[in-house]
Amino acid sequence: MxxxxxxxxxxxxxxRYQSIGRVPQRGGGPGRGPGRGPGGKPxxxxxxxxxxxxxxxxxxxxxxxxxxxxxxxxxxxxxxxxxxxxxxxxxxxxxxxxxxxxxxxxxxxxxxxxxxxxxxxxxxxxxxxxxxxxxxxxxxxxxxxxxxxxxxxxxxxxxxxxxxxxxxxxxxxxxxxxxxxxxxxxxxxxxxxxxxxxxxxxxxxxxxxxxxxxxxxxxxxxxxxxxxxxxxxxxxxxxxxxxxxxxxxxxxxxxxxxxxxxxxxxxxxxxxxxxxxxxxxxxxxxxxxxxxxxxxxxxxxxxxxxxxxxxxxxxxxxxxxxxxxxxxxxxxxxxxxxxxxxxxxxxxxxxxxxxxxxDEEPEPEDADDALPTTEMKGHVEMKNVSFGYNPDKVILKNISLYAKPGQEIAFVGSTGAGKTTVTNLLSRFYDIQEGEITIDGINIYDYKRKDLRSNIAMVLQDTHLFTGTVMENIRYGRLDATDEEIIAAAKSVSAHNFIVRLSDGYQTMIEGDGANLSQGQRQLLNIARAAISKAPILVLDEATSSVDTRTEKQIERGMDALMATRTTFVIAHRLSTVRNANAIMVLEHGVIIERGTHDELLTQKGRYYELYTGKAELD
Ligand SMILES: Nc1ncnc2c1ncn2[C@@H]1O[C@H](COP(=O)(O)OP(=O)(O)OP(=O)(O)O)[C@@H](O)[C@H]1O
Ligand SMILES: [Mg+2]
Missing domain, CATH: 1.20.1560.10 (ABC transporter type 1, transmembrane domain)
Known part of the structure; x- marks a missing residue:
């Protein structure tokens, strides 16, 4: 009873269920659908x-x-x-x-x-x-x-x-x-x-x-x-x-x-x-x-x-x-x-x-005088950037940072602090409300969107794989990559070993968004996809969150060469991942409250120190 x-x-x-198709919802989620939905009078x-x-x-x-x-x-x-x-x-x-x-x-x-x-x-x-x-x-x-x-x-x-x-x-x-x-x-x-x-x-x-x-x-x-x-x-x-x-x-x-x-x-x-x-x-x-x-x-x-x-x-x-x-x-x-x-x-x-x-508003057209790019070098600067998904509710406040090729910038901070949001802004998934973001000294709004995005390789927090072979999924990152380059990329991110153990190796079909793979393996393929790209800016949003620490270390080592010439943004909850970053930004409620290297932040004994030593959990 x-x-x-x-x-x-x-x-x-x-x-609830009749309105499921009509009510705009955040996040989409897996295909929840209404069939035709109530077919009202036009x-x-x-x-x-x-x-x-x-x-x-x-x-x-x-x-x-x-x-x-x-x-x-x-x-x-x-x-x-x-x-x-x-x-x-x-x-x-x-x-x-x-x-x-x-x-x-x-x-x-x-x-x-x-x-x-x-x-x-x-x-x-x-x-x-x-x-x-x-x-x-x-x-x-x-x-x-x-x-x-x-x-x-x-x-x-x-x-x-x-x-x-x-x-x-x-x-x-x-x-x-x-x-x-x-x-x-x-x-x-x-x-x-x-x-x-x-x-x-x-x-x-x-x-x-x-x-x-x-x-x-x-x-x-x-x-x-x-x-x-x-x-x-x-x-x-x-x-x-x-x-x-x-x-x-x-x-x-x-x-x-x-x-x-x-x-x-x-x-x-x-x-x-x-x-x-x-x-x-x-x-x-x-x-x-x-x-x-x-x-x-x-x-x-x-x-x-x-x-x-x-x-x-x-x-x-x-x-x-x-x-x-x-x-x-x-x-x-x-x-x-x-x-x-x-x-x-x-x-x-x-x-x-x-x-x-x-009739929905598409992504706005690129500016008429948008620069035909030119390969970017990867000098990224954010100047006093503020942003809210809803203009009334500010999520990021006054974010400023500078990163140059070869540097690794890390974002850490609690869940919902705004880390993913920063990367959304960089790739212009959303447009900022205040401040300025430049790459190589040029405002990102002066680039063509396509050029901007092709210069940023991203591993999103939500992994996604398409129906196709492992090889094809990695090649998604750069269509002209040869098989050898793909294998080399997979090796560099420690994905090669598990791929060759799959039933058909690189020709194994991925089913239903990678249902036949483990979560960590899905992440490895997503990282390989970014690694094959020649983009000068690399964004890794919780890219290794489901990968064991040993493999993570191997990935780090494998990607060292790759990151040497690129500007890398890393987001991670596991702080050991970002120890070697050139600068670590600690985000809290959309504000950078601390910044510095791992050692500097530890000596500051602030929020990062709390997060690192596990003290924050006791609050
Ligand atoms: N598409 C969206 N529309 C409206 N609000 C959003 C959207 N995405 C995120 N938010 C809100 O923005 C805030 C920051 O979210 P964000 O995804 O940047 O957090 P995060 O730091 O990446 O967290 P996590 O560590 O859990 O990934 C959250 O409060 C969230 O509710
Ligand atoms: Mg996130």
């Missing part, structure tokens, strides 16, 4: 439509052909039905068989043209819409490469994934079916109306009288089903989010024995999805039968009145048959269009979400 109370309430769960419909049309512009010729095909197939459908009139009249009047056969043949021919038109139209539209989707995905991916680090730090991975998958898909669905159906529906409607009017005014009026009723009922059902549909999507998002989270966090779930709670919580969300889906599907399925029955009523009334007209007014039987056929056709497009409303709404909402990513 005690355990039961730890299961969160249905209300809390729904609120807010800027006109804009989205215009932008979608822009994507279609390149294919306008094909779209035009597709529409002509729709015109042909809809026209032949109407004309084919009309052919019934002479056929039936001929039967009634006992016309000759050859005439009848000819009419039937013509009717078949007309329908055939319609079928071909329909086929061609579908082929073209599938091709066009898939091409448009490809272009949208290309643009979206290109945009992702341009977005600043800040964007990734404040958005959920799952949410971004869902733009690629669900939202783009829903646009495709709309282009494939809804647009064409809307167009062919409108033509059928107008064509049928004109033909009906030309045949009999009274009967036409009877048919039309029912149109507002059908439309009203259709709109009501569509409206309600849209609400249920939205609720269903939100519930689906919650279930997806929960599943994704429990898969990525499965080890933590097991370690803390949360399996039962997970099962129960999932049960709550799953049950909710079931209920929402029942409602959504029931209402979705209601539309067809209800509208079908309504049109049956119209049909019956038209048939009665038509029959009477035939008998009393001499209305021809063929015309009558064709007319009731038309009257049935007349309401069909209205039904179809109202059924497409959902798809169109959710596609437009999807398009809006996709375009919202495309």
């Amino acid at each position: 005690a355990e039961r109370s730890r299961v969160r309430s249905a209300e809390t769960l729904l609120k 807010k800027n419909t006109k804009d989205s439509i215009l932008r979608l049309l822009k994507y279609l512009e390149r294919y306008k010729f094909y779209v035009l052909i597709a529409f002509i095909c729709v015109l042909i197939s809809t026209g032949s459908n109407l004309a084919g039905s009309y052919m019934l009139r002479p056929i039936i009249n001929g039967l009634v009047e006992n016309a000759d068989l050859s005439q009848l056969a000819l009419s039937l043949l013509m009717m078949g021919g007309i329908y055939l043209v319609g079928v071909v038109g329909n086929y061609v139209q579908q082929r073209i539209m599938i091709w066009v819409s898939q091409s448009v989707l490809k272009n949208i995905r290309d643009d979206l991916f290109r945009k992702l490469q341009k977005l600043p680090v800040r964007y990734y730090d404040t958005h959920n991975n799952g949410e971004l994934m869902s733009r690629f998958m669900n939202d783009v898909d829903s646009i495709g669905e709309m282009m494939n079916h809804s647009v064409i159906q809307l167009f062919s529906g409108s033509i059928t409607l107008i064509g049928t109306l004109v033909l009906m009017l030309s045949m009999n005014l009274w009967l036409t009026l009877i048919t039309i009288v029912f149109v507002p009723v059908v439309a009203k009922v259709g709109a009501t059902i569509a409206g309600r089903s849209r609400n249920f549909h939205r609720a269903q999507q939100a519930a689906l998002g919650a279930v997806n989010g929960y599943i994704e989270e429990s898969i990525t966090g499965q080890k933590v779930v097991k370690v803390f024995c949360h399996e039962d709670i997970c099962k129960e919580e999932f049960g709550i969300l799953n049950q909710d999805l079931r209920e929402k889906q029942i409602k959504a599907q029931f209402f979705g399925g209601l539309m067809g039968p209800v509208l079908g029955n309504l049109s049956q009523i119209t049909y019956a009334i038209t048939a009665c009145v038509g029959g009477i007209l035939c008998v009393t007014q001499g209305f021809d039987v063929g015309g009558f048959s064709v007319f009731i056929n038309y009257s049935r056709q007349f309401s069909r497009p209205i039904n179809e269009v109202s059924m497409q409303v959902n798809t169109i709404f959710s596609a437009l909402a999807g398009a809006e979400r996709v375009f919202a990513v495309m």
